Amino acid sequence: MLTSPSPRSLLCNSVDELRAWLHCHGRGPAKLLKQAHARLLRHGLDEDSFLLNLLLKSLFESGCTAHASLVFSLAPSPNLHLCNTAVRGLVNGAQWLQAVRLYREMRTLGMSPNNFTFPFVLKACARLSDLELGKNIHANLFKSGLDRDVHVSTSLVGVYAKCGRLTTARALFEEMPAPNVVSWTAIISGYMEEGRLEEALALFERMLRLGLEPDSFTLVRVINACAQLGNSLAGSEIHRLVEEKGALCNVFVATALVDLHAKCGDMERAREVFDRMPHRDVVTWSTMVGGYAANGLPREALAVFELMEKEKVEPDEFTVLGLLSACAKIGALELGRSYSARLDRRAFLCNPILGTALIDLHAKCGSAGGAWAVFAAMEIKDVVCVNATISGLAMNGHTKLCFALFAAMERSGLRPNHNTFVGLLCACTHSGLVQEGRRLFEGMTRVYGVAPKVEHFGCMVDLLGRTGLLEEALGLVRSMPVAPNAVVWGALLSGCRLHRNAAMAEQAAERLVELEPGNSGNYVQLSNLYASRGRWAESAALRRRMQRKGIEKLPGCSWIEFGGAVHEFKAGELSQHPLREEIGGKLEELGREMRRRGYVASTEVVLFDVEEEEKEATLGHHSEKLAVAFGLVVVPVGEVVRVVKNLRVCADCHEAIKLVSEISGREIVVRDTNRFHCFNRGSCSCGDFW
Numbered sequence: 001m002l003t004s005p006s007p008r009s010l011l012c013n014s015v016d017e018l019r020a021w022l023h024c025h026g027r028g029p030a031k032l033l034k035q036a037h038a039r040l041l042r043h044g045l046d047e048d049s050f051l052l053n054l055l056l057k058s059l060f061e062s063g064c065t066a067h068a069s070l071v072f073s074l075a076p077s078p079n080l081h082l083c084n085t086a087v088r089g090l091v092n093g094a095q096w097l098q099a100v101r102l103y104r105e106m107r108t109l110g111m112s113p114n115n116f117t118f119p120f121v122l123k124a125c126a127r128l129s130d131l132e133l134g135k136n137i138h139a140n141l142f143k144s145g146l147d148r149d150v151h152v153s154t155s156l157v158g159v160y161a162k163c164g165r166l167t168t169a170r171a172l173f174e175e176m177p178a179p180n181v182v183s184w185t186a187i188i189s190g191y192m193e194e195g196r197l198e199e200a201l202a203l204f205e206r207m208l209r210l211g212l213e214p215d216s217f218t219l220v221r222v223i224n225a226c227a228q229l230g231n232s233l234a235g236s237e238i239h240r241l242v243e244e245k246g247a248l249c250n251v252f253v254a255t256a257l258v259d260l261h262a263k264c265g266d267m268e269r270a271r272e273v274f275d276r277m278p279h280r281d282v283v284t285w286s287t288m289v290g291g292y293a294a295n296g297l298p299r300e301a302l303a304v305f306e307l308m309e310k311e312k313v314e315p316d317e318f319t320v321l322g323l324l325s326a327c328a329k330i331g332a333l334e335l336g337r338s339y340s341a342r343l344d345r346r347a348f349l350c351n352p353i354l355g356t357a358l359i360d361l362h363a364k365c366g367s368a369g370g371a372w373a374v375f376a377a378m379e380i381k382d383v384v385c386v387n388a389t390i391s392g393l394a395m396n397g398h399t400k401l402c403f404a405l406f407a408a409m410e411r412s413g414l415r416p417n418h419n420t421f422v423g424l425l426c427a428c429t430h431s432g433l434v435q436e437g438r439r440l441f442e443g444m445t446r447v448y449g450v451a452p453k454v455e456h457f458g459c460m461v462d463l464l465g466r467t468g469l470l471e472e473a474l475g476l477v478r479s480m481p482v483a484p485n486a487v488v489w490g491a492l493l494s495g496c497r498l499h500r501n502a503a504m505a506e507q508a509a510e511r512l513v514e515l516e517p518g519n520s521g522n523y524v525q526l527s528n529l530y531a532s533r534g535r536w537a538e539s540a541a542l543r544r545r546m547q548r549k550g551i552e553k554l555p556g557c558s559w560i561e562f563g564g565a566v567h568e569f570k571a572g573e574l575s576q577h578p579l580r581e582e583i584g585g586k587l588e589e590l591g592r593e594m595r596r597r598g599y600v601a602s603t604e605v606v607l608f609d610v611e612e613e614e615k616e617a618t619l620g621h622h623s624e625k626l627a628v629a630f631g632l633v634v635v636p637v638g639e640v641v642r643v644v645k646n647l648r649v650c651a652d653c654h655e656a657i658k659l660v661s662e663i664s665g666r667e668i669v670v671r672d673t674n675r676f677h678c679f680n681r682g683s684c685s686c687g688d689f690w
């Protein structure tokens with residue numbers, strides 16, 4: 001902390017005192033520095049190059065770039081020393097063009113720039129991607145022999161790397177007799193910018209083997225490389241290195257580590273680093289919020305944001321993006337809206353990324369109207385934003401609007417991309433439009449030049465499977481130019497389940513177990529299939545295999561937003577809930593009325609219909625039933641009860657909720673992993689087709 005300069009010290013007349021004051025208060029407030037300049041002029045000291053240089057340096061360091069430029073331009077006869085101070089100040093103040101202009105003036109005036117000038121001018125060249133000037137300087141350096149200076153040659157490497165001449169940069173680097181850490185960081189950064197991450201990491205390893213100590217810049221770079229690669233193994237190595245060097249107290253390094261673990265899907269380790277950080281900035285917090293949201297832990301994302309609020313850190317765009325994505329996952333529309341209000345509404349309408357997140361939130365919360373309203377107000381409607389709207393409308397069953405928007409998109413000259421077709425094919429799937437789907441699938445290559453990817457095949461298999469065209473679906477899977485993934489086989493399995501083709505279902509489920517050996521759902525489905533066909537031994541063997549591998553089932557979980565909070569329900573778990581009696585009473589009351597109307601819980605369905613939740617758990621207490629009962633207790637009459645489930649809604653719950661909507665006269669919306677179900681007056685918007 002600098003002691004604040006007393007105004008009295010500025011009133012003194014002695015030159016020595018002025019000199020001393022400038023020395024001590026070099027980074028003083030701008031106003032005082034400007035006063036000091038006025039006094040230099042008044043005393044006719046502006047030709048004292050030492051004082052002038054000191055003042056110029058202080059002004060640049062205090063961020064008064066404009067005033068510094070003025071002082072420099074008023075200097076009667078700037079020498080090389082003063083010019084160097086100006087070049088350095090301009091570069092540090094990100095005034096790249098001005099710095100380059102000054103360098104050119106120096107040359108015109110016949111000055112000979114030295115090893116204090118070049119690193120900075122070259123940095124400006126790199127920033128401006130001015131390869132011509134870079135080459136020109138390189139030639140001069142070569143003549144003067146200055147290219148052997150490690151700082152100068154490192155800057156040259158930076159220029160070539162930034163201008164996309166990685167081969168030249170690498171050759172220069174390899175010629176350096178003793179590259180330092182900055183040199184290594186420059187070449188590593190060059191490889192990273194070209195997306196050659198593996199090579200960047202290899203260079204880093206070579207640097208370590210040579211016994212060089214990475215600094216925080218190098219560490220941040222290589223940690224980012226690991227994060228982008230999702231390479232948790234190399235990431236852990238670097239994490240260890242960071243610990244050894246005690247670099248965890250550096251906020252940039254530690255934040256990069258948090259991001260690395262989050263990108264590798266390990267939120268526990270991310271949290272561990274986060275909790276140990278002595279300083280965190282808004283980027284650190286946003287990384288945690290976004291990390292939890294991206295890793296399917298929406299409630300943790302919201303909880304960490306609460307902590308952030310307590311510590312009085314102002315959220316930025318990235319924080320809000322993470323929050324919106326978390327809210328979209330749990331269907332918390334009101335909460336998401338209140339978070340979005342943290343930013344100016346214009347920020348959303350001008351920024352396609354933020355706008356798209358808001359559209360997505362509305363769509364995923366079942367508010368197609370809200371999604372459309374945001375889309376209509378967007379100032380820049382880019383293809384990402386249109387695609388989000390098409391998908392949102394599709395998800396909510398507004399097929400006609402989807403195609404209308406697609407037509408408008410074509411008229412406006414915006415080129416559809418592969419995501420556009422994913423949205424449109426989804427729309428066809430949700431409405432069972434086989435003809436349109438086939439036409440679109442075929443037309444995307446022929447008319448729009450977009451080759452179908454595995455996602456598009458997934459949509460088509462889904463569409464054909466749901467409509468019962470199982471042989472055609474299987475034929476399509478076999479004709480795929482790329483290997484079918486779990487989504488494709490999963491779609492086929494859904495079709496088989498719906499149309500009771502156990503033999504083909506078995507085939508699909510077997511492939512799923514191969515493709516995703518860690519996914520519990522696949523084992524359960526296949527073992528249930530074996531059981532349904534009387535192949536008990538195989539069923540039991542599969543269960544044992546699952547146990548041996550230590551694969552745990554994903555517990556069924558439903559969320560409902562009420563009173564500014566998100567309430568979570570797990571299958572069969574009600575004992576801890578403060579409203580357990582009311583919810584239990586509601587379930588009993590509904591159960592009685594349902595039985596009176598002839599409803600029987602269908603356990604047969606559970607067996608073949610490939611229940612994803614533990615079938616032993618009483619059907620009556622599946623998480624979505626608990627959440628719906630809670631909603632009926634607390635949500636005021638006339639308002640929609642909105643529930644989100646983390647698995648596919650089971651056939652029994654689907655039947656039950658249809659009846660509940662009739663008995664209670666309430667509208668109930670349940671979003672599962674596949675789609676929205678809007679239950680009203682005893683029927684569902686999906687037409688029992690999901």
Ligand code: ZN
Nearest residue numbers: 622650652653
């Ligand atoms: Zn259920």
Ligand code: ZN
Nearest residue numbers: 677684685686
């Ligand atoms: Zn439904």
